[in-house]
Amino acid sequence: MKVPYIMTPGPTQVRENVRLARALETTNPDLDIQFFDFYKETCERIGQFLNTKNEVRILSGEGILGLEAACASLTEKGDRVLVIDNGIFGEGFADFVKMYGGEAVFFKGDRQKKIDLSALKEFLDKDSDFKYATIVHCDTPSGVLNEVDKICPLLKERGIITVVDSVAAMGGEEFRVDDWQIDIALGGSQKAVSAPPGLTFLSISDDAFQVMENRKEPIAGFYCNLLVWKSYYKDKWFPYTQPISDILGLRAAIDNILEEGQENMINRHKKIGSATRKAIIETGLNLYIKDGYANTVTVIQIPDGVDDKKLRDCMLNDYGVFIAGSFGYLEGKVIRIGHMGENARIDKVSYTLFALQRSLENSGFKCKDDMVKVFLKYTC
Secondary structure (H helix, E strand, C coil): CCCCEECCCCCCCCCHHHHHHCCCCCCCCCCCHHHHHHHHHHHHHHHHHHCCCCEEEEEECCCHHHHHHHHHHHCCCCCEEEEEECCHHHHHHHHHHHHCCCEEEEEECCCCCCCCHHHHHHHHHHCCCCCEEEEECEECCCCEECCHHHHHHHHHCCCCEEEEECCCCECCECCCCCCCCCCEEEEECCCCCCCCCCEEEEEECHHHHHHHHCCCCCCCCCCCCHHHHCCHHHHCCCCCCCCHHHHHHHHHHHHHHHHHCHHHHHHHHHHHHHHHHHHHHHCCCCECCCCCECCCEEEEECCCCCCHHHHHHHHHHHHCEECECCCHHHCCCEEEEECCHHHCCHHHHHHHHHHHHHHHHHCCCCCCCCHHHHHHHHHC
16 A cells, blocks of 8 residues: 555654554563553653653543543533633533533634633633633644643633643644643644554643542543553553553654754744745635644635545545545535644645645646745745
């Protein structure tokens, strides 16, 4: 099977040393004491990546597992939970809240803009009786980036536990768990971290653990129960057999990030993200959102008369580039270029824009300028 350029907003392309790490000979992770040390060291390196001293865990399941596990572990019947919603994944947190017996109370934002802090503050001044609140850092279907550095302290002032889905942002955007007072920070292997899909990793604060321990009723279920992980290292016991090859690959990917340096990585994404948006705008296309632009994904409105599936099929079949459409209320209306992690490289994005422009021309849309030329003007 010939693999195309995977320029989707996750999963992303994977570096060779990550692929090779997953091919290493493995041990029995349930019994080998050395693996407990390896797992703990990997969690500590993820903690460096997240800028936190909180406990970190790696879970066997794609990033959605982390979202459900946070809600399962915190929610009791009747709990009021604030769901901050300006996108598909932001709204989706409510499904998990309700699943575990909680009452989801929405703060609704404009889906083409980042959350309005003054409006959120006004809302909280009237009602702040919430056990915890959920917020998505980058809502991938639309590409909107929320200011969790300002939102989470606002919530913590009122004694509200903070749960942040940063699966599509961390690594490409600044992310400081401790400084921003994030109680549960959720990440996934397949986005800017650039490891294969299959793992969730998350940090858990002492406040979050205390809420779990002080529940009136036990946590429903087992696989989504974060509390069972609390003393894994002391007890030398994992709740289930660890996917050791996946964790070896994740460790290599995290090491790649730490070797590059977080500031360098964030600046690389900033340059690529800004140049991509300018290339789109200056050649006559429109971005979907109006502010709060993420540097990990660019979401572009489909021009009138262009079929998004035919456009993406042309890019894939004629040029070997895989980009994404969207779903929900955005299905058929936008296309998405993922420039996160290993995708956020000048050569890869340049070729993606070349393929996009040629495919648009095949669909009858004439660009005002050369996308690649404009992109390179802002990156080189």
